[in-house]
Amino acid sequence: MTSVAVPAPHVAAAAHAKTGLWSWITTVDHKRIGILYFVTAFIFFLAGGIEATMMRIQLAAPNATFVDARTFNALFTMHGTTMVFLALMPLSAAFFNFVVPLQLGARDVAFPRLNAFSYWVFLLGGLFLNSSWLFKAAPDTGWFGYANLTSKTFSPGHAVDFWMLGLQILGIASLAAAFNFIVTILNLRAPGMTFMRMPIFCWMTLVTSFLIILAFPVITVALVLLMFDRFTGTSFFVPAGGGDPVLWQHLFWIFGHPEVYILILPAMGIVSEVLPTFSRKPLFGYPFVVYSGLFIGILGFGVWSHHMFSVGLGPIADSVFAITTMLIAIPTGVKIFNWIATLWGGHIRPTTAFHFAVGFIAMFILGGLSGIEHASPPADLQQTDTYFVVAHFHYVLFGGTILGIFAGIYYWFPKVTGRLLSEGLGKIHFWLTMLGFNLTFFPMHLLGLWGMPRRIYTYDKGLGFDTLNLVCTIGAFVLVISTLVFIVNMLKSIRGGKPSGPDPWDARTIEWSIPSPPPEYNFAEIPTIEHRDDLWERKRSGKGPYPQPANAHVHMPNPSYWPLVTAIGILLFFIGLMLSIYLAIFGFVFTAFGIYRWAFEPAG
Amino acid sequence: MPSLPHPFRRLSFWGCLGLALLLAGCHAFPQNTLDPSTDFGWQTHKLFTDILWWEVGIFVLVEGALVLALLRFTRKRKGAGEPEQVHGNTGIEVAWTLAPALILVFIGVPTVMTIFRTQAPPPKDSLKIEVIGHQWWWEFRYPEYGIVTANEVHVQRGRPVHFEMTSADIIHSFWIPRLGGKRDVIPTRTNHLWMTPEKLGVIPGQCAEFCGTSHANMRLHAVVNTPVDFAAWVRAEQDTLPPPKDDSLAVQGAALFVNPAKLCTTCHTINGVSNGVVGPNLTHVGSRRYIAAGLLANTPDNLAKWISNPPGVKPGALMPVVGVTPDEARALAAYLTSRK
Numbered sequence: 001m002t003s004v005a006v007p008a009p010h011v012a013a014a015a016h017a018k019t020g021l022w023s024w025i026t027t028v029d030h031k032r033i034g035i036l037y038f039v040t041a042f043i044f045f046l047a048g049g050i051e052a053t054m055m056r057i058q059l060a061a062p063n064a065t066f067v068d069a070r071t072f073n074a075l076f077t078m079h080g081t082t083m084v085f086l087a088l089m090p091l092s093a094a095f096f097n098f099v100v101p102l103q104l105g106a107r108d109v110a111f112p113r114l115n116a117f118s119y120w121v122f123l124l125g126g127l128f129l130n131s132s133w134l135f136k137a138a139p140d141t142g143w144f145g146y147a148n149l150t151s152k153t154f155s156p157g158h159a160v161d162f163w164m165l166g167l168q169i170l171g172i173a174s175l176a177a178a179f180n181f182i183v184t185i186l187n188l189r190a191p192g193m194t195f196m197r198m199p200i201f202c203w204m205t206l207v208t209s210f211l212i213i214l215a216f217p218v219i220t221v222a223l224v225l226l227m228f229d230r231f232t233g234t235s236f237f238v239p240a241g242g243g244d245p246v247l248w249q250h251l252f253w254i255f256g257h258p259e260v261y262i263l264i265l266p267a268m269g270i271v272s273e274v275l276p277t278f279s280r281k282p283l284f285g286y287p288f289v290v291y292s293g294l295f296i297g298i299l300g301f302g303v304w305s306h307h308m309f310s311v312g313l314g315p316i317a318d319s320v321f322a323i324t325t326m327l328i329a330i331p332t333g334v335k336i337f338n339w340i341a342t343l344w345g346g347h348i349r350p351t352t353a354f355h356f357a358v359g360f361i362a363m364f365i366l367g368g369l370s371g372i373e374h375a376s377p378p379a380d381l382q383q384t385d386t387y388f389v390v391a392h393f394h395y396v397l398f399g400g401t402i403l404g405i406f407a408g409i410y411y412w413f414p415k416v417t418g419r420l421l422s423e424g425l426g427k428i429h430f431w432l433t434m435l436g437f438n439l440t441f442f443p444m445h446l447l448g449l450w451g452m453p454r455r456i457y458t459y460d461k462g463l464g465f466d467t468l469n470l471v472c473t474i475g476a477f478v479l480v481i482s483t484l485v486f487i488v489n490m491l492k493s494i495r496g497g498k499p500s501g502p503d504p505w506d507a508r509t510i511e512w513s514i515p516s517p518p519p520e521y522n523f524a525e526i527p528t529i530e531h532r533d534d535l536w537e538r539k540r541s542g543k544g545p546y547p548q549p550a551n552a553h554v555h556m557p558n559p560s561y562w563p564l565v566t567a568i569g570i571l572l573f574f575i576g577l578m579l580s581i582y583l584a585i586f587g588f589v590f591t592a593f594g595i596y597r598w599a600f601e602p603a604g
Numbered sequence: 605m606p607s608l609p610h611p612f613r614r615l616s617f618w619g620c621l622g623l624a625l626l627l628a629g630c631h632a633f634p635q636n637t638l639d640p641s642t643d644f645g646w647q648t649h650k651l652f653t654d655i656l657w658w659e660v661g662i663f664v665l666v667e668g669a670l671v672l673a674l675l676r677f678t679r680k681r682k683g684a685g686e687p688e689q690v691h692g693n694t695g696i697e698v699a700w701t702l703a704p705a706l707i708l709v710f711i712g713v714p715t716v717m718t719i720f721r722t723q724a725p726p727p728k729d730s731l732k733i734e735v736i737g738h739q740w741w742w743e744f745r746y747p748e749y750g751i752v753t754a755n756e757v758h759v760q761r762g763r764p765v766h767f768e769m770t771s772a773d774i775i776h777s778f779w780i781p782r783l784g785g786k787r788d789v790i791p792t793r794t795n796h797l798w799m800t801p802e803k804l805g806v807i808p809g810q811c812a813e814f815c816g817t818s819h820a821n822m823r824l825h826a827v828v829n830t831p832v833d834f835a836a837w838v839r840a841e842q843d844t845l846p847p848p849k850d851d852s853l854a855v856q857g858a859a860l861f862v863n864p865a866k867l868c869t870t871c872h873t874i875n876g877v878s879n880g881v882v883g884p885n886l887t888h889v890g891s892r893r894y895i896a897a898g899l900l901a902n903t904p905d906n907l908a909k910w911i912s913n914p915p916g917v918k919p920g921a922l923m924p925v926v927g928v929t930p931d932e933a934r935a936l937a938a939y940l941t942s943r944k
Contacts (some may be wrong), residue, residue, distance in 0.1 A: 148791065155816075239792040284692050310791070312795040315723040322715050322719070348674065348678040367669060377715065381787070385812040450638075453811070456810075
């Protein structure tokens with residue numbers, strides 16, 4: 001295996017500044033952008049976690065007064081919005097950025113400057129949204145922003161403006177990134193890497209990216225209509241003017257349900273990489289895992305009204321959406337069965353990454369099963385908008401997505417840094433996470449069934465909610481501790497971790513054939529792919545390492561600050577929409593200027 | 605260390621499930637969805653438990669397979685050769701695609717049947733009650749009897765009740781868990797929910813759709829009466845009470861109530877006294893168990909507290925601080941308490 005380790009080839013890469021703040025601001029290197037995504041999203045993840053912890057303190061006892069009603073409403077709105085748009089999606093994007101080009105055998109993404117632009121727009125959008133706290137105008141109408149509570153009549157002030165404009169900014173970032181990754185995956189695969197030889201993580205990135213470009217325009221339309229309602233007095237969602245608040249729900253969930261798969265599919269991709277590596281077996285039923293991912297993505301657009309079973313859409317609509325929703329259980333089940341079959345007969349090495357991947361399966365099963373209850377509208381009439389639903393989607397998005405992302409972090413950290421995370425601290429992190437997670441979220445199933453609605457800042461004594469709410473809060477603090485353990489692990493390992501070498505896991509895919517951390521150009525010579533798990537096959541075929549050129553000229557794109565300039569223009573435009581039309585016009589012109597200079601910039 | 609899912613998780617699943625079933629029916633959980641008290645509630649509950657048993661079975665099988673795989677195939681020592689590189693098996697794939705599809709038939713068919721049964725038109729002899737959601741209280745109108753009341757809805761055991769629902773402002777959701785499922789209350793739309801109450805008692809519920817600042821404080825109660833008690837309640841509600849005479853505090857309160865400076869009549873109706881429609885009808889407010897949409901027990905002290913500073917009791921409450929002295933608040937409370 002070590003024979004595959006690659007000596008740094010003699011390569012003439014363009015001489016760019018390699019260190020310092022300016023090199024990060026102007027970087028177009030997908031690996032650096034991936035790291036920026038990770039650090040930023042992780043900080044937002046901590047912010048969302050602090051918001052969650054504050055809610056849990058408030059709910060630890062009946063009639064508590066830790067925060068007031070408006071603050072609590074802002075906390076759950078910002079917790080949801082932050083976790084979905086500023087933590088989980090960009091954490092996935094961090095993996096897309098760092099891993100996908102390496103798995104494809106590419107030197108970078110298709111549009112490196114557009115990639116930098118996506119990151120800057122995401123960062124500025126996230127800061128804009130969170131700056132609302134400073135102006136005491138944090139959004140407080142829920143991450144779903146149901147009309148007509150969001151209308152000017154019922155939500156005066158700028159809280160809803162921050163939310164609706166912030167999401168539009170973030171949508172631009174997501175769309176630009178999704179197009180980038182679609183083009184990258186379609187066009188920059190190494191020679192010989194057919195679609196059915198492509199690593200599963202790349203497949204899931206591709207499906208996710210298509211979901212983004214199909215789903216985000218829908219919410220963008222909805223947000224623009226809301227913007228007209230609020231800024232110019234139209235009545236798309238205002239009943240008093242003949243509008244329909246239920247229209248918002250349809251538009252939101254036509255986006256919102258695919259969004260759930262946008263959040264979970266990347267984690268499924270990660271798990272599908274981690275399990276084979278540590279079982280030392282190929283992924284069982286690779287084509288079926290791919291097809292079920294595609295099927296989930298397509299079906300995901302036909303189930304939105306299962307979020308609306310209490311709206312009263314009538315028995316026919318309820319039945320149709322119940323059945324389409326139940327159908328999703330089939331491809332999801334197929335994935336789970338294939339993962340278990342991957343373990344079966346393998347030589348399992350229970351590393352921390354593997355622990356988290358198995359934790360993902362174990363918890364996701366529970367989240368999927370409680371989802372079947374919601375798929376049945378009569379049963380859902382009792383469960384919707386209760387803590388049962390809160391339990392369900394945290395088993396999917398925390399038990400699923402976050403555990404999957406942790407698996408990915410422990411798995412690819414050595415590729416990013418050249419050092420291994422501590423396995424000892426990792427196992428502590430894993431078990432504390434499992435304990436805290438189940439302590440926090442399992443009791444919520446029962447609270448919901450016992451009649452505790454979501455989004456209430458307080459509850460009375462005598463409803464039987466007291467004890468389990470306290471248990472949930474204790475669980476939340478265990479999660480706080482587990483997260484601290486993880487942070488300590490990262491900070492310790494980044495400098496003092498065990499050097500990993502290029503291929504610490506005896507892995508299967510080609511990103512492990514290059515040094516850790518990879519050179520700026522990734523592959524001195526693009527490998528030719530002959531098998532699905534090409535590196536694994538190669539290591540066992542006796543062919544030796546991939547050929548390295550003695551003297552190659554690798555042409556890398558120049559750094560650029562125009563993506564950041566353009567992103568700032570977009571931010572100014574949206575702030576202007578809220579504050580002053582002149583600022584909006586200035587922002588528009590600034591953006592146009594940025595794009596113009598970007599377009600005519602010598603690419604190096 | 606082999607990677608087993610946390611053992612306590614499965615224990616807690618069974619433990620809590622058993623606990624939940626044991627406690628179903630226990631009064632410790634007055635909003636318990638597992639303790640239905642109507643035919644509608646039983647239908648949704650049956651569907652829930654049927655699906656739950658399928659899920660328990662699947663859970664045991666799949667998590668069991670996962671645990672078994674981990675126990676059997678976790679490598680105890682290094683360097684024991686390579687496992688066989690199995691890529692898949694189409695027969696197995698087809699089998700585990702069809703198996704869940706088959707189970708879904710057993711879940712889907714009863715689901716669709718229950719949907720159509722529970723959403724059928726209500727029986728002709730139903731007690732129709734119009735429900736109107738407001739930020740943050742509930743208005744109930746009985747067109748059959750000409751009654752308008754708030755936050756406490758009286759129904760009759762054994763007689764189907766048909767809630768016809770809409771909203772005066774934004775979307776709320778009408779939910780009294782033990783009566784059955786919830787239904788959203790949406791401006792410009794009319795929604796329906798009907799069921800036949802089977803058990804007597806006072807059953808709490810609360811708004812289930814986030815509706816702004818005091819969403820958590822938008823509570824309500826259903827009172828399930830015997831036919832005799834229900835008829836008595838209807839007669840009492842239809843009665844227009846005479847102004848208070850004996851109790852001097854209440855007489856003083858009656859005068860304050862109609863004093864334009866105190867604004868009461870702008871928003872509130874007391875039959876024969878005022879016609880405000882913004883806030884709850886107070887004709888028989890003294891007979892209700894709670895005030896402020898289920899927040900406070902209906903006592904003169906609580907009424908006085910509420911009248912003095914509504915947003916202090918219920919954050920964001922649309923009833924303003926009208927500027928009454930403590931004495932005036934006590935007088936108004938005495939007057940309202942007399943409106944049985």
